[in-house]
Amino acid sequence: MSSTGSVTGSSGFGELLLLGKGSDLSSERGVSCTGELPPSSAPDLVERAEKARKDLGDRAMVLGHHYQRDEVIRFADITGDSFKLAQAAAERREAEFIIFCGVHFMAESADILTSSAQKVILPDLAAGCSMADMAAANQVDEAWKSLEKLGATQGTIPITYMNSSAAIKAFTGANGGAICTSSNAERAMRWAFEQGEKVLFLPDQHLGRNTAVLKLGLKLEECVLWNPWKPQGGLTELEIKAAKVILWRGHCSVHGRFSLANVEEVRAKVPGVQVLVHPECQYDVVKSADVVGSTEMIIKTVANSPAGSIWAVGTELNLVKRLAASNPDKKILFLDKTICYCSTMNRIDLPHLVWAMESLAAGKVVNQIKVADGIARDSKVALERMLALP
Numbered sequence: 001m002s003s004t005g006s007v008t009g010s011s012g013f014g015e016l017l018l019l020g021k022g023s024d025l026s027s028e029r030g031v032s033c034t035g036e037l038p039p040s041s042a043p044d045l046v047e048r049a050e051k052a053r054k055d056l057g058d059r060a061m062v063l064g065h066h067y068q069r070d071e072v073i074r075f076a077d078i079t080g081d082s083f084k085l086a087q088a089a090a091e092r093r094e095a096e097f098i099i100f101c102g103v104h105f106m107a108e109s110a111d112i113l114t115s116s117a118q119k120v121i122l123p124d125l126a127a128g129c130s131m132a133d134m135a136a137a138n139q140v141d142e143a144w145k146s147l148e149k150l151g152a153t154q155g156t157i158p159i160t161y162m163n164s165s166a167a168i169k170a171f172t173g174a175n176g177g178a179i180c181t182s183s184n185a186e187r188a189m190r191w192a193f194e195q196g197e198k199v200l201f202l203p204d205q206h207l208g209r210n211t212a213v214l215k216l217g218l219k220l221e222e223c224v225l226w227n228p229w230k231p232q233g234g235l236t237e238l239e240i241k242a243a244k245v246i247l248w249r250g251h252c253s254v255h256g257r258f259s260l261a262n263v264e265e266v267r268a269k270v271p272g273v274q275v276l277v278h279p280e281c282q283y284d285v286v287k288s289a290d291v292v293g294s295t296e297m298i299i300k301t302v303a304n305s306p307a308g309s310i311w312a313v314g315t316e317l318n319l320v321k322r323l324a325a326s327n328p329d330k331k332i333l334f335l336d337k338t339i340c341y342c343s344t345m346n347r348i349d350l351p352h353l354v355w356a357m358e359s360l361a362a363g364k365v366v367n368q369i370k371v372a373d374g375i376a377r378d379s380k381v382a383l384e385r386m387l388a389l390p
């Protein structure tokens with residue numbers, strides 16, 4: 001993967017960087033913006049965004065992930081989860097620029113699925129995903145080599161969650177595996193068990209465990225956790241060989257924080273409440289919830305519920321706030337009020353969107369996300385296997 005446009009070079013270790021001025025490639029994918037990033041206090045930001053959007057017209061398509069800030073979502077042509085947005089980008093062949101208000105792995109997927117004439121733009125290159133970052137390409141390669149040494153790759157099918165870098169998707173494609181989303185993880189895992197006898201699930205341990213145990217009926221002890229920071233994943237040869245599912249030790253820093261105590265507390269305090277959570281939450285939270293589903297399913301579940309319903313929702317806060325605003329006839333609570341927004345997703349703000357759109361309108365391509373050809377080819381194989389799932 002390579003990104004072009006705004007990265008200006010690495011600074012010295014420990015050097016403090018002013019946001020928007022300079023970059024530290026050893027810690028982030030770059031935070032600099034060429035030219036002037038408008039201050040967030042600029043009174044004409046909305047006007048500037050409206051003008052730049054109008055100037056770009058049909059040449060651009062703005063995609064907004066459900067977890068984005070309101071100030072950004074209002075400029076999105078389409079809102080959705082990561083897969084829906086990548087598909088939307090692939091369908092609009094005439095749009096020269098896909099301005100992706102999401103995180104890095106989502107922009108990569110959009111680049112893989114769009115035509116070579118289209119350019120995918122991430123308004124802030126520092127908008128990454130902590131879960132995707134928990135599975136680095138070299139760590140996954142080392143893990144696979146360790147499994148190979150034990151003769152354990154034969155019959156092991158990698159299933160990789162959409163929330164992963166293009167390099168990990170490419171590893172999956174090259175090794176007979178498929179990508180999954182939070183809506184089709186069960187189908188993908190069943191398919192994998194038709195191809196082999198063991199699954200390596202990357203990078204979200206919670207989605208992997210919840211799917212294996214709560215959907216496929218495997219036992220908890222048939223799932224083992226691969227710690228990429230320990231030799232041989234911190235597992236014995238016997239544990240690896242006996243496991244049905246090897247879970248990568250990654251998690252979402254937002255959803256992973258909801259706890260069983262949150263569920264018990266809301267049930268004790270709010271009579272009639274139903275708990276609705278995302279499958280990236282921990283096993284005991286998902287097991288005790290009333291309804292579990294992807295972001296799209298959470299939105300539909302609330303929208304289709306009768307007036308007067310009370311929901312405690314365990315997902316990203318921007319989305320929960322919008323759910324409350326768009327369902328005034330229902331009571332929408334946040335499952336844990338101490339949990340905040342997805343901080344990396346929220347790096348995309350109105351100043352960055354304005355800067356990106358004005359630059360593109362002025363003929364300057366900034367923050368383009370371009371996946372290297374070989375990686376894109378193997379990733380596409382894994383994505384297409386997912387699309388072909390029954």
Ligand code: SF4
Nearest residue numbers: 129130252253254342
């Ligand atoms: S909510 Fe979690 S999985 Fe989604 S982008 Fe943020 S850190 Fe990544």
